[in-house]
Structures are given as structure tokens and as C-alpha cells.
Amino acid sequence: DGGITQSPKYLFRKEGQNVTLSCEQNLNHDAMYWYRQDPGQGLRLIYYSQIVNDFQKGDIAEGYSVSREKKESFPLTVTSAQKNPTAFYLCASIGTASTKAFFGQGTRLTVV
């Protein structure tokens, strides 16, 4: 089945630690996105990528980094510079000539 897979589902980070969230899709979509959701709030865009080896900052990119070495993969690293990383992280993709976004199941990150 085609879809978007995020892992892990739950992740715990210690203060000062970098962690990487995985996002893989087999939908052959060109565009991929990372959103952050805090309780009671909508989705805020962190980074997005339209093609391999290219990505752009979204509205809240500070403290995050990404790479797009393969079309299928768009990992997000939450660095120690992100002071309030506890949130629900969602990866999405959109196909060529489409505007409909499909989401992975999300990763819930907690700082311990």
C-alpha cells in the first residue's frame, strides 16, 4: 500500500540532545513537508522540499534542520537549539499537479 511512514511514533529527548525524525513515502510525490502541532493549535510549517537536494525554510525553521537526498525520504533533525521541542510532528507530501496533502501518522516528541 502506498503511503507515508513516520518513525518513531513516540520519541523522548534529553536536554541538549539532537534527535532525528524519519519520514518515508512511496507515493512518488515530489513535494514533502514537515509541520509542528502544539495542543489546541493548528499546524505550523517547519521546512518543505519540492525536489531532491533542495529545501526551503517554513515559518518556524529555527532549531530544526532537514535533508532531501532521496525523493522518498525527508528526515527532520530537532537540534539542541530548539528550546521548546515538545510537540506533535507531522510529515506530509503532495503529488505533482496536485494540491492535496497526505500525512504520516505523526511523531510525538517529548523532552525529558
Added chain:
Amino acid sequence: QKEVEQNSGPLSVPEGAIASLNCTYSDRVSQSFFWYRQYSGKSPELIMSIYSNGDKEDGRFTAQLNKASQYVSLLIRDSQPSDSATYLCAVNDYMEYGNKLVFGAGTILRVKS
């Protein structure tokens, strides 16, 4: 910064009633509009998309778009307890490097049996 506004709710309706969810957006050039349903702790699920003025129906769901008023709504007929969720309105924003979705904060819907 393009904005999408929704009433956070909660909107409470009895089972079998019509639930009406509303959304306004700031960018007049937006062309694509979406409604996502999100259950607690889960990822958003696309339930409706609409691109032109008027109504679009899919089963118990009807999306309504009025571009002149910059307003999009979602009607849920014969509401069921399983419809209880957060409904996110999203608007497409075309940018130099492609497009992205701008989301509202969502409206919590509670259907009481």
C-alpha cells in the same frame, strides 16, 4: 503572512443534527481549500476539497465556498458520535518554490448521543 481563522469551539450538536463549521481566509488569490478531520492523537485526514464557488457534496459532508467573502464552510448532516473530532480548514498558498498548505487552528466538534 496568510491567515486562516476558525472558531475553536467546542461546537456541540446532538446526534442526527447538522453541524456547521466555518472558516475565513485572508488571501484573495487562494484557489484550493480543504477540510481535514483529526481525531485526538492522530494525524489529519482529508475529507473534502473544493476549488470553485458553490457547494460540493460527498455523502453526509457538504463544503461551501464563497471567494468574494473569503469564506469556506463544512456542513455535516446526520451527525454521529464518530464525527466528534477537530476539523482543520486549510488553504493553499502558492509560493516561488512550490505550494504549501496554511492551516487554521481547528474547530472541536462534539456530537452528543
